Amino acid sequence: MPIERVVCQWCQAMNEKSAVSCRACGAPLDIKNLVSESGWREAPRIKDMTEIHFGQSTCQVEGEIVPVAEINLGPGDSIFFEHHVLLWKDDATQMSVMTLQGGVSRVLAGMPFVISVATGPGRVAFSRDATGELVVLPLHPGMELDVREHAFLLSSHHISYSFVRIKGLRNILFGGQGMFMDRFVTSNEPGLLILHGYGNVFERVLKPGESILVEPGAFLYKDATVTMNVEFQQLKSGFFGGSGMSLARMTGPGRIGIQSMYIHHNTE
Template sequence: MKETRIGNTLVRIAGNIVPQVEVALGQGESVYFEHHILLWKHPQLNIGIKPLKGALKRMMAGMQIFVTEATGPGSIAFSRDDAGEIIPIHIRPGDELHVREHQFVAATGSIDYNFFRVKGVANILFGGTGFWIDRFFAPQQPGLLLLHGYGNVYEVNLRPGEAIDVEPGGFLYKDASVQMTTNSQRLSTGFLGGLNLFMNRFIGPGRVGIQTMYVHLPTAD
């Protein structure tokens, strides 16, 4: 079992194949999440709806405009119905983390949640329709973010100017300071022609989270 704490909130992560994360909230402390990942909770825990900023923009993008929020005291547990790993990431005031869409589990109330769209060459692997990156930011207070990665999750720390090429389905998260582009390499197959190898290139400084099971979003026909 892994444990971490932020303020009066204690987080416990247990299990290997499909893990559970339990969040024990102190008086008045809160955590928000997508309702379908709720596994169990204490009866006294207060559950409500938290509207997200930029509701019109989110509606036009076909994304949710509300999340579910739990307020302590009491414990609540979450689990996704996929094999993988749940990882806690502490976010300091003023820091920002970019996360692959649909892999957010929960966040403390001190963290702002927004998104942006990746356009142009960088989305060529997603049918040219673009894909969304979740943006988590701690404006004033430190916060804790919980993510689900498929398979196992490994973190690479890049020095300034250092680069790494990652299979597009392996990207999980990155610091806002890390630049992401798409790199293409032509592979020749002789008389049969050739094919293009596409990789996401990340350039430091900062952290990049990599998941060992590839995820490929549906592309347009």
């Protein structure tokens, strides 16, 4: 007799029929997917104390206003993360540093020079510093995801981390996200990536050639296939000259994620 399974609408993972939340991303399976008429899907509101499984480890999501990701690392599993997101850890959890290429460029661009690594067994917990949502993105083999700098909370060691330089002077100056974006790539194994989005997080899948204009400070993540170009719109106001507005044109195919409490950048 075939075993009945429930597919998670957020990450497509298969779950047992009796499960109330997805084993891979924590999304509730017993509530309706919230999609706006304009096509934005709200990131699933992960219920307090939901457990997520990856490798030999688990992640428990605690709290709802500024959620905490508490990781119980299995032996041999590890995660990496930026400075300033560590909330607490067990004494026994092993810590090390992942050295990165292009250190000088990263320092000049205001990005972290070192990425820390925690290795199991042991517990370690993370949170950011503002109201928002944890966005749990299980990455399947062969996926490439670009993330706004300082938005990633932690990633499992199955995912390789690099950074890509944002192309074009206009994109750097008016794109509101500096010179680099973080890039997460999976090879043969699936991995877990957790971001913290400020405010509420929404995702939309763009078709090939379809484009949308987004406030650059609202950009959170995108598939590597989505292109981003900043456009400047001049708004005139007679004697006073007016004002300008920069918007990022995101063109598909692929996913794009935005946050509603965006990081404002100066456009004038």
